[in-house]
Amino acid sequence: MKILVVGGGAREHAIVAKLRESTIGAVDDIYCAPGNAGIAKHARLVPIAASNTVELADFAQTIKADLTIVGPELPLMLGIVDEFKKRGLRIFGPTRSAAEIEGSKAFAREFLTRHHVPSPRYAICGSFDEAERILTEGELGLPCVVKADGLTAGKGALICETLEEAVAAAASLLQGKRFGKAGERVVIEEFIPGEEVSFMVLCDGTRAIPLASVQDHKRLKDGDKGPNTGGMGAVSPALNLKLEIHKEIMSTIIIPTIAGLSKEGRPFSGVLYAGLMIGADGKPKVLEFNARFGDPECQVILARLKSDLASLLVAVADGALADVKVEWAKEPAVCVVVASEGYPENTIKGREIRRLPDAEEGLQILHGATTLDGQKLMTTGGRVLAVTALGASLPQALNRAYAAVGQIELEGSQYRRDIGASALRRLGVA
Numbered sequence: 253m254k255i256l257v258v259g260g261g262a263r264e265h266a267i268v269a270k271l272r273e274s275t276i277g278a279v280d281d282i283y284c285a286p287g288n289a290g291i292a293k294h295a296r297l298v299p300i301a302a303s304n305t306v307e308l309a310d311f312a313q314t315i316k317a318d319l320t321i322v323g324p325e326l327p328l329m330l331g332i333v334d335e336f337k338k339r340g341l342r343i344f345g346p347t348r349s350a351a352e353i354e355g356s357k358a359f360a361r362e363f364l365t366r367h368h369v370p371s372p373r374y375a376i377c378g379s380f381d382e383a384e385r386i387l388t389e390g391e392l393g394l395p396c397v398v399k400a401d402g403l404t405a406g407k408g409a410l411i412c413e414t415l416e417e418a419v420a421a422a423a424s425l426l427q428g429k430r431f432g433k434a435g436e437r438v439v440i441e442e443f444i445p446g447e448e449v450s451f452m453v454l455c456d457g458t459r460a461i462p463l464a465s466v467q468d469h470k471r472l473k474d475g476d477k478g479p480n481t482g483g484m485g486a487v488s489p490a491l492n493l494k495l496e497i498h499k500e501i502m503s504t505i506i507i508p509t510i511a512g513l514s515k516e517g518r519p520f521s522g523v524l525y526a527g528l529m530i531g532a533d534g535k536p537k538v539l540e541f542n543a544r545f546g547d548p549e550c551q552v553i554l555a556r557l558k559s560d561l562a563s564l565l566v567a568v569a570d571g572a573l574a575d576v577k578v579e580w581a582k583e584p585a586v587c588v589v590v591a592s593e594g595y596p597e598n599t600i601k602g603r604e605i606r607r608l609p610d611a612e613e614g615l616q617i618l619h620g621a622t623t624l625d626g627q628k629l630m631t632t633g634g635r636v637l638a639v640t641a642l643g644a645s646l647p648q649a650l651n652r653a654y655a656a657v658g659q660i661e662l663e664g665s666q667y668r669r670d671i672g673a674s675a676l677r678r679l680g681v682a
């Protein structure tokens with residue numbers, strides 16, 4: 253089997269490394285576009301940007317790829333799946349119209365309302381005057397969340413404590429064009445306090461199989477302080493997801509969403525990722541949907557996956573999940589992201605990574621933003637490395653990951669010291 257993976261972060265490195273373990277899927281050749289220095293050890297790099305959907309389809313056609321796996325959201329929103337399907341090429345991911353559940357927060361909100369999926373109260377505004385009026389009327393209360401409609405790499409949701417802050421946030425999006433076209437409309441939402449959980453399923457258009465549970469760590473700094481990021485670490489299983497809630501999420505959120513998308517002529521194939529808040533009443537509400545694997549959630553999920561990844565993703569792409577069973581390792585997995593100085597606001601790129609620990613059984617040093625400059629390993633972005641470890645217990649997995657993180661030499665690097673700390677507290681270990 254020939255496989256093309258689209259993307260160049262640690263999520264795609266995890267996918268490529270897992271495909272290399274495939275035994276029953278008979279994976280022969282793996283290509284990755286554009287990839288990075290770490291991915292180059294497991295796959296042939298193809299110098300085509302993830303956003304260049306037509307050239308990617310040409311390439312897949314030339315090599316006769318049996319499967320293409322799309323990591324990031326941007327190519328999905330640009331219609332990569334539609335382009336591949338038009339040419340009869342097999343691809344893992346949702347079409348553009350299905351991916352709109354992530355690509356437009358306004359579409360998602362109205363869709364969820366149509367299908368009675370539990371959500372915060374919201375308003376959609378296309379002009380600053382409208383936003384100011386809605387904020388001043390105060391129906392949504394304070395704090396509130398002002399969100400850009402389109403894709404913003406995790407930077408477009410602004411939590412506002414006061415009316416002044418909220419009005420300023422709306423102005424920065426609608427008048428200041430802070431996120432360009434992505435912020436031409438905003439969604440203003442009531443703020444739901446509670447416990448945040450992520451819930452991911454594999455979906456083949458009609459059926460859904462839950463993936464292993466994950467807790468991510470979105471804030472930059474320890475103790476969930478500092479700005480939101482793309483994600484600074486993850487732990488699987490998520491100890492904050494109880495079984496009863498699991499069932500309720502499936503029945504009140506996931507199943508109606510998949511059925512609704514089908515009914516509206518946008519059947520969803522790929523990973524459907526629900527970002528949820530469990531409120532004080534114990535009921536889950538949808539904060540947002542993503543249309544792909546989370547990064548770094550993917551890293552810990554794949555570390556625990558015992559089933560063959562290639563066969564699983566082929567079954568999703570072929571709409572054939574009916575008889576598929578997915579097996580998970582009992583061992584917990586953790587991922588600690590090592591980021592560049594200045595990330596997320598003013599990332600300093602182009603620094604040399606002077607020392608990198610070796611991977612070993614149960615420990616992966618996944619590359620997120622690296623390139624080789626001769627013999628030198630250089631950084632190319634914010635989230636540089638994702639150190640991912642399995643362990644017999646959560647403390648063991650954490651010790652293994654942090655021992656490796658401690659060996660990395662990168663000037664100005666930042667990482668959280670408390671990945672998994674809330675899970676440890678739940679276990680009564682800390």
Ligand SMILES: Nc1ncnc2c1ncn2[C@@H]1O[C@H](COP(=O)(O)OP(=O)(O)O)[C@@H](O)[C@H]1O
Nearest residue numbers: 372397406407408409441442443444527539540
């Ligand atoms: N209605 C809400 N109530 C409380 N917190 C929210 C709400 N909406 C978003 N958040 C917080 O903001 C973060 C980012 O919002 P989200 O909708 O996931 O956008 P994105 O991931 O595109 O930045 C969430 O992970 C959550 O912590």
Ligand SMILES: [Mg+2]
Nearest residue numbers: 406527539540
């Ligand atoms: Mg989110």
